Amino acid sequence: MSEDRAAVVTGASSGIGAATVRALAGAGFRVIGGARREDRLREVCEAVGASWARLDVTDPGSVSAFVHGLDECAIIVNNAGGALGFEPVSDADDEQWLSMYQSNVLGLMRMTRAVLPLLERGGKGHIVDVGSIAGFEVYPSGAGYTAAKHAARAVTRTLRLELLGRPVRVTEVNPGLVETEFSTVRFAGDATRAAQVYAGMTPLTAADVADCILWAVTRPPHVNVDEIVVRPRDQASATLVHREF
Ligand code: NAP
Secondary structure: OOOOOEEEEEOOOOHHHHHHHHHHHHOOOEEEEEEOOHHHHHHHHHOOOOEEEEOOOOOHHHHHHHHHOOOOOOEEEEOOOOOOOOOOHHHOOHHHHHHHHHHHHHHHHHHHHHHHHHHHHOOOEEEEEEOOHHHOOOOOOOHHHHHHHHHHHHHHHHHHHHOOOOOEEEEEEEEOOEOOOHHHHHOOOOHHHHHHHOOOOOOEOHHHHHHHHHHHHOOOOOOOOOEEEEOOOOEOOOOOEOOOO
C-alpha cells in the first residue's frame, strides 16, 4: 500500500507520536511532525524522511505559525498531551490541572480548528484524536487527567456530529497502558515511580498504538472508524491490571 497524502502528527517527539510518524512515513504518507523539543523532533522525523516544525499546542501563536507553514493536510493526528501529577481531588494542583486541560483539550481544539479548511479542501480529510481509556473510565488520584481526557472525548464526538456531510472522518484511538515517557512526565522525572506503572505486566508499545492509527487512516474514504479501544491483555480496566512478580 502506498499513500501520498499529507499527515500532521502532534506530539511527534516521543512515544505514540514518534511511532505514528514512523508508521505513516513507512506507508508512504508525507508526514509533518510537531512538538516542543526540537532536537528530539528532528531526530524522529529526519530518520524517516518526514518534515517537522516546532509546535506548542498550548500557544495559539505557535499553532497558527505551524499551520501557516502547511501547504496541505489530509490527516491530523492530535496526539500531543499527557498527565501531570497523581493526587486526590482534595490535594489538586491548579497549575497541573490547567496545564493538562491546555494540552489535551484546548490544544486538540486549536489544532483541529486551524487545519479544518485544509482537511476539507482535499476532499479526504481525517481527524484522529489520541484519547485514552481515561476518557471514559476514572481512577483514584487521576481526576485531573481523566477530566481532561473526558473533555477531549466530548470534543471528538461533537466534531463527528458537526462534520456530518463534509469530507472529513473523525476517529478516536483510546489506549490503555502504553510504555512511553508518559509516566516519567506524570511523575516529574521520577523514573523509579514511572517504572512501577508497568511492573510485572506487559504494556502496549507505542508502535502497537501507531499500528491502530495506520489501520484507521488506510480504510477506504467512505469508512469511518469511530473508535478503537486498545489495551494490553494484562489490563481489564484502568484499575484492574494483572501483574506477575
Ligand atoms: P510521551 O512519550 O510523553 O509523549 C507525549 C508527546 O506529547 C511528546 O511528544 C510531547 O512533546 C508532546 N507534547 C506534550 N505537550 C505538548 C504541547 N504543549 N505541544 C506540543 N506537543 C506536546 O507520552 P505518550 O504516551 O506517547 O502520549 C501521547 C498521547 O497518548 C497523550 O495524549 C496521552 O495522553 C495519550 N495516552 C497515553 C497512554 C500511555 O499509557 N502512555 C495511554 C493512553 C493515552 P514535547 O514535550 O517535545 O512537546
